[in-house]
Amino acid sequence: MGSTDASTDWSSDVVEWDAGISSTGAWHFTGNASPVWRPAYLVGAHPWGFVPGTDSWINCGPSTSSSQCGASGGNVVAYRVRFTIPTGSVNPDIKFWINSDNAGTYYINGTQVTDRLVGGGGAGANPVPASAPGVPGVRPSLQSAIQAGQNEMLVVVEDWGGASGFNYRADITVEGTAPIVVVPPTPVVTSTTTTVTFGPGPFVYNGSAFTATATVSPSAAGAATIAYSGDCTNAGNTCTATATFAATSTHSGSSATTTITIDPAPSTVTISGGGTFTYDGSGHPLTATVTGAGGLNQPVTVVGCVASPTDVADSCTGTATYAGDANHTGSSASAAVTINKAPTATAVTFGPGPFPYTGTAYTATATVTPAAAGVATTVYAGDCINAGTSCTATATYAESANYLGSSASANISITYTICTVRDDGDNDGDHGSDHAKGHKSGSTVPVKIRVCTAAGGNAGSASLKVKAVGISPSGSL
Incomplete structure (x- = not known):
């Protein structure tokens, strides 16, 4: 003889079953026309109490809430368990004690063995008393419903909102020595497809590791894990992502792999200091820097110019070249330094007049601005000694390496005394x-x-x- 209920499952002296199947032993459920059978739950106490000798209700979720089984109210959930009557056993029999919220109908091997039992006649009401063979609500002839070999008990529970589930006790008696074996139902396993992608290419070095995204279809199956191999950061390498969805009791396993090649990133050389300048004695050095992804930022040597172009003769075009590295392509840039000659201004004067005859030639004074340019040369025309004549002084600064030329003239008349x-x-x-x-x-x-x-x-x-x-x-x- 063996018995099963919501708290103790099948008695160990007559039952063999896989304890890893579900938290209730061998009970599974399917609801709202779903083809997938999933493990049911022991949920403990219910406001309606227990069938004598039991201490837990069974439901489709980890509590008595009906919302776990689908839309709240109007749910129909089927629960099943399979058991084996040993071959050679005689006179098998089964007795039920039942609570169902809100209504339940019980079947053995497809034969309805109870009427549709409504707990108290409606939602929120007290349940009917526990039933037993021969009591109204239970069909009297149960012996013909079970058989030697595999059997299946099916409970169809209807819920109208609030709490949900069922609480039962079933005693099975046979004449024989072999144990009754509980067989878990064969779950419906849904196939899955896993995909993995790094996204659209190209995949250019950016200083960070590339990562992939995996999806599993159908999404209800769960998520895949991704493992990487190769070098997923540096250019010139391949990176492989393998996404794996491990099989579950309701979904098959699947996996996918994708590989990318990482390309070098471009580099950019920038030269500063170039331009057109007027000679002022100051230097105009060129400096260059290369930048790129991953934090590349370093100076580059400039060739083609002196270190600090200062004179007009130092005008030049400088070029900076970065050869590239493992993660960056090479690049170069050029800039010109043009130094033009500075203008000058020459002034010449004989000083304040009048200029009377003295018997000595008059001379002028010349100045050049800027003074750094040098001095002017003064030449005279006319008679710069005798009275009644005019004297002209012309001062000329000749163009030099860094300065433009300039000139000026001054004229005086020598008077009598x-x-x-x-x-x-x-x-x-x-x-x-x-x-x-x-x-x-x-x-x-x-x-x-x-x-x-x-x-x-x-x-x-x-x-x-x-x-x-x-x-x-x-x-x-």
């Missing part, structure tokens, strides 16, 4: 040495004038005519 020679009228030839003697008021005083140098020396000649036009109140001509 008039000196007076007073005559005392005594014809003694002293030309006025006696003038201190004085003259009477109203008398005529003879005066002689002449052309002289700035120092008073005689500069006149017979051909030079001088005429006095008046005497100023101060006595000067």
